[in-house]
Amino acid sequence: MTLIQPTNHSGTAATGGIEAAGPSWPQRAADLALRIAPDAGAFDRAGTFVRPSFDALRAERFLSAPVPADLGGGGASYPEVAAVLTEVAQGCPATAVTLSMHYHLVCTQLWRHRHGLSGEAVLRKVAAEQVVLVSTGASDWLDSSGVARRVEGGYRVSGRKSPASGAPVGGIAATSIAWPDSPDGPQVIHCSIPFSAEGVSVEMTWDAMGLRGTGSDTVVFDDVFVPDSSVSLVRPAGVWHPFWDVVLGLAMPTIMAAYLGIAESAAAAAIAHAGGRRNQPHVQTQVGELSNRLTQARDIVAAMIASVDDLHFTPSVTHTATVLARKTMAADGMIAVVRQAMEISGGAGFASGGIERLYRDVHGVLYHPLPADRQRLFTGRVVLGNDPVTGT
Numbered sequence: 001m002t003l004i005q006p007t008n009h010s011g012t013a014a015t016g017g018i019e020a021a022g023p024s025w026p027q028r029a030a031d032l033a034l035r036i037a038p039d040a041g042a043f044d045r046a047g048t049f050v051r052p053s054f055d056a057l058r059a060e061r062f063l064s065a066p067v068p069a070d071l072g073g074g075g076a077s078y079p080e081v082a083a084v085l086t087e088v089a090q091g092c093p094a095t096a097v098t099l100s101m102h103y104h105l106v107c108t109q110l111w112r113h114r115h116g117l118s119g120e121a122v123l124r125k126v127a128a129e130q131v132v133l134v135s136t137g138a139s140d141w142l143d144s145s146g147v148a149r150r151v152e153g154g155y156r157v158s159g160r161k162s163p164a165s166g167a168p169v170g171g172i173a174a175t176s177i178a179w180p181d182s183p184d185g186p187q188v189i190h191c192s193i194p195f196s197a198e199g200v201s202v203e204m205t206w207d208a209m210g211l212r213g214t215g216s217d218t219v220v221f222d223d224v225f226v227p228d229s230s231v232s233l234v235r236p237a238g239v240w241h242p243f244w245d246v247v248l249g250l251a252m253p254t255i256m257a258a259y260l261g262i263a264e265s266a267a268a269a270a271i272a273h274a275g276g277r278r279n280q281p282h283v284q285t286q287v288g289e290l291s292n293r294l295t296q297a298r299d300i301v302a303a304m305i306a307s308v309d310d311l312h313f314t315p316s317v318t319h320t321a322t323v324l325a326r327k328t329m330a331a332d333g334m335i336a337v338v339r340q341a342m343e344i345s346g347g348a349g350f351a352s353g354g355i356e357r358l359y360r361d362v363h364g365v366l367y368h369p370l371p372a373d374r375q376r377l378f379t380g381r382v383v384l385g386n387d388p389v390t391g392t
Helices: 025-046 051-059 078-089 093-114 120-129 242-277 281-307 317-345 355-367 372-383
Strands: 012-015 018-021 133-135 147-151 154-164 172-179 187-194 200-203 217-227 231-236
Touching (some): 025 051, 025 093, 051 093, 093 120, 093 133, 093 242, 154 172, 154 187, 172 217, 242 317, 281 317, 317 372
Parallel strands (some): 133 172
Antiparallel strands (some): 147 154, 154 217, 200 217
C-alpha cells in the first residue's frame, strides 16, 4: 500500500535522466518488493547483508531516483521517495531501512544543491555510477567521535563508526570526526570519504535482534587523508548547529516511511490470519484497534513528509523539534501495530518468520535520533524558548 500518491511524476519512470512512459517509482517499488520478499527471511536468519536486493536497486536505478533528471537521475519527488521506501519495506524491511539511509543523504545533497551550496558533484556521481551513500553518524551527535588532525591540504582522520547501514556495498561515507586540537577550540569536521580511500575498511560486526540484513557494520578510518575539498562543514563541538535542522528535517520522514511499510506488512498479515475468525467479536475488536493505530501512524508520517514541502521547507530548530516529536509518536504507533498484529495472529505470529520477524525489525525504529526521553527533553526546551542543548 503506497503511503502517498505521487504528485509530480505519476505514471512515468525515468532512466538516465530521460523520462519515458511507464510505471511510477512507487509502482516499480511495489513490483521490486514482490521479487525480493521470498528471500528476506533467509537473510534475517543468516544475519547477512541483502546484497541481491541492492544489486537490483542498482540495476534498476533506484539509487538515483531522487536525483533531478537534468543531473542524470530519476527525478522522483520527495513524497515519491517516501512511497518507494514504504513499498520496499513490505517486501524486505532490511532493504528499505538501508535504502532510507542512502536516500536521506541524497536528499540532503539535493537540498544543498537547490540552495546554491555544494552537492551537484555527489548527485551526478550517484546518478552515473549508482553509488551507495553510507551514513556513519548513527552513534555520533553534537560531539562526534574519532580524531582529526590538521595537515597540509586537509586532515588526517581516524575512528570507528557503527552502525553504518549498507557498509558492505558502500561507495562514499558521509561522516563526521572530532577535531579536539582545533586552534578555535574543539570542533567537528563533516566530510565525505570514499570507501576506496587508503585506510578505509569495514569490519563485519552487525549482529542485532532485528534488521539483521542491513549490513550495519563498522566502518574503520585508519589515518585516512581527507582533502579540504571533501570537507563540507567545520562546526563547534557540543553546540547546536543549523546543519542538524537540515539533516533531521530530511532524514526522519524517509526513515519513518520505511518503518511504516513494516507496520503495513504486519497489519496485512494479521488480517489474513484473522480471516477464518472474522465473525468472532473479540477478533473484530482487535482488528478495529489495529486499524486505529495504523491510521494514526500513517497520518503522522504523512505530516512529516508534507512538512518537507518537496525539499522547499525552511529548516529551523522549531521544525526539528516537531519532526522529532512526530518521530516518537509514530514509532510508538508502529510498534503497537505490529504487537497487535502478533496478538491477532496468535501462535502463528509468534512462530519463526513472518510477523515475528517484523516485530523484531520494527523495534529498530527506537534507535534513530532521538530516543524518546531525549526527544521530549529537546522538544520541551525548544517549546519553552530555551537552547535545545543546554536548556538555558
